[in-house]
Amino acid sequence: MSLLATDPAEAARFRAFGPRQLDEIADRHGLPADIRETVRLVSMVLPFRVNEYVLSQLIDWDRIPDDPMFQLVFPQKGMLTEQNERDLATHAADPSGKVALRALVQQIRGRLNPHPSGQKELNVPTRDGAEIPGLQHKYRETVLYFPSQGQTCHSYCTYCFRWAQFVGDTELRFAAPDPRGLISYLEAHPDACDVLVTGGDPMVMSTERLRSHLEPLLSLESVRTIRIGTKSVAYWPQRYVTDPDADDVLRLFEKVVASGRNLAVMAHFSHPRELETDLARRALARIRDTGALVYCQAPLIAKVNDDPDVWSRMWRAELAAGAVPYYMFVERDTGPYDYFRVPLARAQEIYRDAYATLPGLARTVRGPVMSATPGKVAVDGVIEKAEGLFFQLRMAQARDPKLVGRPFLAHYDADAAWLDELRLDHSVPADIARALAGPAAAREPELFGNRAAAAAVGSQS
Numbered sequence: 001m002s003l004l005a006t007d008p009a010e011a012a013r014f015r016a017f018g019p020r021q022l023d024e025i026a027d028r029h030g031l032p033a034d035i036r037e038t039v040r041l042v043s044m045v046l047p048f049r050v051n052e053y054v055l056s057q058l059i060d061w062d063r064i065p066d067d068p069m070f071q072l073v074f075p076q077k078g079m080l081t082e083q084n085e086r087d088l089a090t091h092a093a094d095p096s097g098k099v100a101l102r103a104l105v106q107q108i109r110g111r112l113n114p115h116p117s118g119q120k121e122l123n124v125p126t127r128d129g130a131e132i133p134g135l136q137h138k139y140r141e142t143v144l145y146f147p148s149q150g151q152t153c154h155s156y157c158t159y160c161f162r163w164a165q166f167v168g169d170t171e172l173r174f175a176a177p178d179p180r181g182l183i184s185y186l187e188a189h190p191d192a193c194d195v196l197v198t199g200g201d202p203m204v205m206s207t208e209r210l211r212s213h214l215e216p217l218l219s220l221e222s223v224r225t226i227r228i229g230t231k232s233v234a235y236w237p238q239r240y241v242t243d244p245d246a247d248d249v250l251r252l253f254e255k256v257v258a259s260g261r262n263l264a265v266m267a268h269f270s271h272p273r274e275l276e277t278d279l280a281r282r283a284l285a286r287i288r289d290t291g292a293l294v295y296c297q298a299p300l301i302a303k304v305n306d307d308p309d310v311w312s313r314m315w316r317a318e319l320a321a322g323a324v325p326y327y328m329f330v331e332r333d334t335g336p337y338d339y340f341r342v343p344l345a346r347a348q349e350i351y352r353d354a355y356a357t358l359p360g361l362a363r364t365v366r367g368p369v370m371s372a373t374p375g376k377v378a379v380d381g382v383i384e385k386a387e388g389l390f391f392q393l394r395m396a397q398a399r400d401p402k403l404v405g406r407p408f409l410a411h412y413d414a415d416a417a418w419l420d421e422l423r424l425d426h427s428v429p430a431d432i433a434r435a436l437a438g439p440a441a442a443r444e445p446e447l448f449g450n451r452a453a454a455a456a457v458g459s460q461s
Helices: 019-029 033-042 052-058 068-073 082-093 098-110 116-122 180-188 205-219 244-259 278-289 308-320 343-354 430-440 450-458
Strands: 135-139 142-145 193-198 225-230 262-270 293-300 323-330 366-372 375-385 388-398 407-411
Touching: 019 033, 033 082, 052 068, 068 323, 068 450, 082 098, 116 135, 135 180, 135 244, 142 180, 180 205, 205 244, 244 278, 244 323, 278 293, 293 308, 293 343, 308 343, 323 343, 343 366, 343 375, 388 430
Parallel strands: 142 193, 193 225, 225 262, 262 293, 293 323, 323 366
Antiparallel strands: 135 142, 366 375, 375 388, 388 407
16 A cells, blocks of 8 residues: 555645655656656765655646756755765665765765854853753854754755754754753843744644743743744645644644744745645644744745745745745755855845845845854845955844944855855955954965955954
């Protein structure tokens, strides 16, 4: 009997399908043999997980492999190097090569920058000299919390910058067993008024499990906003509509709102198709009826949404659903980054052209923004000076609050897609240059191609 649901009642019950069900998915939807083999090989390194709703409601199987939703959830050729794929195929075909295959997989993962922007080295708080598991604290006001039971998702995005959470390597994973460490840390840091519960996806948890992580926060007067980072509205809207505890989770949301806190559901929509189903629209309406706010964000991803019309339609659909368009991010330099990268110059054009089509209430969106080591760096535009073209950049958020909102310039580069590919202008203030250079500046005087950054560090150290 097929493991894949074929009737509505069966489809309403959540089950995840991964590499072990690949042949059945391929047979059902007519995946060609070469695509099936690519998915099999790449999913040895990068996580692969889908569910019936994604398979039957979101993917246009007549357009594969170019369909954006297929690109979004199925590993693709080009995400690894051809040599990587050949080596994986060779080791996988050898019955005695399991140890060598595991070593190869770990080696490839290590080269994919599993923890970008120094999040392991710079973001993990400590108490009495020991790291507090499952927390990150990068910005003064906001603490990220990773409950261990929420470190998976209803489906995995192929671009996900947190792919390392899902590959079974505890050394790469953020996970807190319970909220005691979080509560203790927040009591000692009352300036941290905003908690982002993230993953993975907290909404994979049952309501009772989620309650055990959220309700302790209500005892802290200093916590004024609780955010839940989730892709569930896009990939499993049944969580709020037909799941057995859908009503219970909405009552939990109501309780958080009634406590006087802002509850913000940070909904990750990557393509307008995710907002077009009746289930998704009903889920958003039910969430908003609890008094929770819904903010929408996504990275700009080649082959998925690198088109201003796609973003315009998506932001308009979000506004129509009563949600707030919030961020267009630049895809982070991790995982299959080269496959999805969009140059900053093109990213700014896409943002500008899409933004120009929006009504005023949808112009809440910010972008394109890089979540880099020193903070969130916005690309505000391209300007021309006597010396040539420059990117106008701005610290939209920063580890150092004194840098927030301040602009600076970098030399225009049509192919640059990340902060460290830019060359800063000599006019960049010393404190911004020092923050951008980071702890490596003394060792790498040409960081960002800019001698001025290293000089600024040296002159103020």
